[in-house]
Amino acid sequence: MAAIGKIRSWGPALVGILALGLIGFIAQDGFSTCRGRAQMDSSIAGSIDGDKIDIQEYQNLVGDYQELLKFLGQGNLDEEQLNGLRDEVWGSYVRNKMIEKEAKSLGLTVTQEEILKVLQDGTNPAIMQNPLLSRLIDPQTHAFDINKVNMYREEMKAQAQTNAQAAEEYEAFNHAWSLAEKLLADNLLANKYQMLLAGCVLSNPVSAKAAFDNQNVESQALVASMPYNQINDNDVEVSEADIKAKYEELKEGFKNYQDSRDIKFVSAQVVASQKDRDELMVVMKKAYADFLADSISVTEVIRSSQSNLSYLGLPVSRAALPADLADSIVNMSVGQVTAPFESKDNTFNVVKFMGKTTVADSIEYQFISLVGAPNAAASADSIVKAVAAGQALDSIAKNYSQRAEKLWMRSTEYESANTLAADNKLFYSALLNTPVNQVKNIALSQGNIVLQVTDRRGSVEKYDVAIVKRTIDFSNETYNDAYNKFSQFVSESQNLAGLEEKAAEFGYTVVDRTIRNTDHTIANIRSTHDALKWVFSEAEENQISQVYDRCGDNDRLLVVGLSKVNPKGYASMSSVEETLKQEVLVDKKFAKLAETLANVKTVAEAQAKGARVDTVSHITFASPAYVPGAMMPEVALSGAVSGVEKGAVSKAPVKGRAGAYFFQVLDRATREGAKFDAAQQQLRQNQQNMQQIVNMAMQELYNNLDIKDNRYIFF
Missing domain, CATH: 3.10.50 (Chitinase A; domain 3)
Incomplete structure (x- = not known):
């Protein structure tokens, strides 16, 4: 069962990995859809191009993924995680339907033989995107080994014949494996379709050189800027006709693919009233008095005050202290008790500091357990005497059918516990306090343990502290x-x-x-x-x-x-009126400033007209130029500068997002260290173009789907 434990040790990261396996290249937001009341059905979770998915079918899909996560060690999902999983399952359903439709029209399929070949090869990237298969990759070879997995399954199957727990785990593994194979098949089909699209993308030496220059040829320019904010909005007339014309111009940008x-x-x-706070303060003052009087045990004070925090009775590291109190606790003196105070986490607190010690953070030990054994106390005494006489504990352990293997304990084992049973407290206390090589006989409620500490490492300061912490609740x-x-x-x-x-x-x-x-x-x-x-x-x-x-x-x-x-479709003009107005203002303010700059021939003349002049360096066609005079990057200026020869001035005022510009190109050179390699540049450009084409195609396919998502009715 060691393999199961290893798989499950990755549990906390699996929800994110599952998302990768489900969604792949398509953004989650792309699947968001809404609908009106007329489209609702009490039993339909949604539909894709008329293909309905029943709510029970959808919930079964979600349940399958939950079982997979449970098998992988992530069984208890909170509300937010469960909602995220539901979205991922829905996104996977949409994506698969979308790809299946296109693949069917092209005759693309994924056969069982192909799946088996991918599993046998063990290096396909689709394996890394699979939540189960990626966990079974051999850490030595960095590949998936189907033979080892099959051997593991056979071992589980054999154990399942006689062991109920093994039978349950064998069934869970088979269920998880079935879902993993389906995810793999879906991913392979999607990859086939993407590669088909990507194969339509070509590059050539001319476009490769242009792409290289766009990124690496830098210009330095003297830029005269006249920002739009120097013209008051009230001095610009924006009519209804202007708004309407701008709406028609930008209409495609206001298209909604969901309602x-x-x-x-x-x-x-x-929030708590003053009366609530006063009543809670009575409890805190009593705890304070009890801590001071020392008439009852610390544990009883914690219990009777109903503290949010328990008292373990063992020293803990600073990391285990409440984050809001740690700084003050480490500076307290032994025996000090704080008066009740309010902390930033909306709690009242009383702290009693019992002591500070330096102990090992990691302790190696071995032991012989006599719990449940007859005459445990007498046997434990005999073992202690035998060790004192020179016998090794691990050799004595064989007489009790035990191995006394050496183990490591880190203090985080007990520090993360909410409470500790009395026997556990005795055991951890012995580990913390027993010198190296000394043997300790620990009498527990059900028998004895003979413990030997064999090594200690990483000494750290630890604090014995009792804290009454109560939320200031209403x-x-x-x-x-x-x-x-x-x-x-x-x-x-x-x-x-x-x-x-x-x-x-x-x-x-x-x-x-x-x-x-x-x-x-x-x-x-x-x-x-x-x-x-x-x-x-x-x-x-x-x-x-x-x-x-x-x-x-x-x-x-x-x-x-x-x-x-x-509703789904184009946003109404009234709903985007403010955006349209701002666009019209930009147009009209630029027209005014362009008129001011219309006849200038030099940057000095533009400056005389009231423009601010800055030297702007490292301007490339591929990235916006940051203009100090406008305090923002300007894409249009980068393009304009790149289109003018060295020493020349702008052919006309440039319309930016923040202002109007006039410039002169002072210098131009290829970025230091950049060297054009036609083959490498074509390859790089192909890769970039392929991803862009695939993303655009996927989005276009999605936009053409008739998606109805009724899941909100149910959860």
Whole structure:
């Protein structure tokens, strides 16, 4: 079972790796889609070009991936991780349907023989993108070895005949393997299609030289800049006709491939009242007094005060101390007790410092266990005497059918524990305090252990400290008061206009947001799925929702209003009016400044017209030039400079995003160290162009799909 343990040791990183295996080259946002109420179905999770996926089928897919992650050691996903996994599964489904459709029309397939060949070869990049197969790569050869995997499966199968746990793990492995093979087949088909597209891309020496020059030929220019902000917006007339013309010009840039909702919402966080704080302070003062009096045990003080932190009874390193308290704790003196104080993590704290010691951070040891053995105490005494007489502990262990192998313990083993049982505390305490080569007889509740410490390494300072830490939380009474006030605010608001009108009166703030149904929450506030569902499935424009309580960390109240439905297609002119206005302002301000610079022949003449002059170096065609006078990079200026000969001035004023420019090219040279290699440049350009073509093709394929995503109805 060692292989299983090794596979599972990578657990925390697997969700990210799984995402790679599922999505590959397609951005997750590309799969986000929304729809109106008419497209909803109580049993349909969504559809791709009319091919429906039932919610049960989709949940089964998610379950399969959960089982794979569980097998790989990532069994307990929190809400955010589970939502991410659901998105990845949906994205995988969309991608596979999209690729399958194109591959079928071209006659592309992936056979079982091809899959087997990839597994036997063991070096295909698709293996590295597979969440299970990538974990089975041999660390020595850096390749996947199907023969070792088959041997491992046979061993598991044999053990499964007589061992229930082995049978369960064998079944789990087979289930994971089936999904891994499917993922591999999907990935191979996608790679085939991508390579077919990539094969359409060619380069030539002329374009390769142009690409090299664009990146490596640098110009130095004297740039006269006249920023747009020197013209007041109020001095520029922007008409409705101007806005409409600009909309038609830029319309394609306002195309939405999904519908969305503009909302306004109010979220009120419930916090502890003064009464709540005072009542908690009574508890903290009692803990303080008990620590000082030393009349009851530290453990009992921790228990009776219901501290968020337990007391292990063992010294811990600084790293194991609460981050907000560590700096002050390490500077405390023995016996010191702090008066109750508030910390930045919204807690009250009382700290008692019992001592500081220097012990090894890593301890090597061996032991003989007599737990459950008859006459354990007597046997332990005999072992201790035998070692004292010169016998080795590992040789004595054979008499008890044990090996007494040497093991290493790091203090993080116990420091990360929430609590320690009494026997565990005795064991760790003995490890920390027993000198090297000395034998210790530890009497536990169920028997004895004979322990020998064989080595110590990495001495560090550790602290014996008891901490009463309590969250400053609100009471039910406080929550009910906040809920009643918020409910009154919502009931008096009636609609969206009323919500905005009443918010200030009640001390709340209205927030604007555009959301999509693939957002699992409203404004990243946890537990707001019901509100999200209401917005997309029930809400009418200008309508407000009911009160949603116990959102966030059970401490938020929420009301949402729908201000606008943004359907799939071109955004309305009114929704992008401000953007259009800014574009028109740029056009008209440039026209004014261009008129000022129209007849200038030199940079000095432009300066005389009021322009600021800067020397700008390292200008290349491939990257925007940073202009100090405009305090931003300007792409248009880079192109214009690259198109003018050395010593010449600009042919006309250049229109930038921040201003108008006139320039003279002072110098031009190839970047130091850059050398043109036609073959290498063509190869590099091919690779860049191939990736660009593939990405553009994938996005175009996606845009042409009819995608309906109803998952928000269910979770």
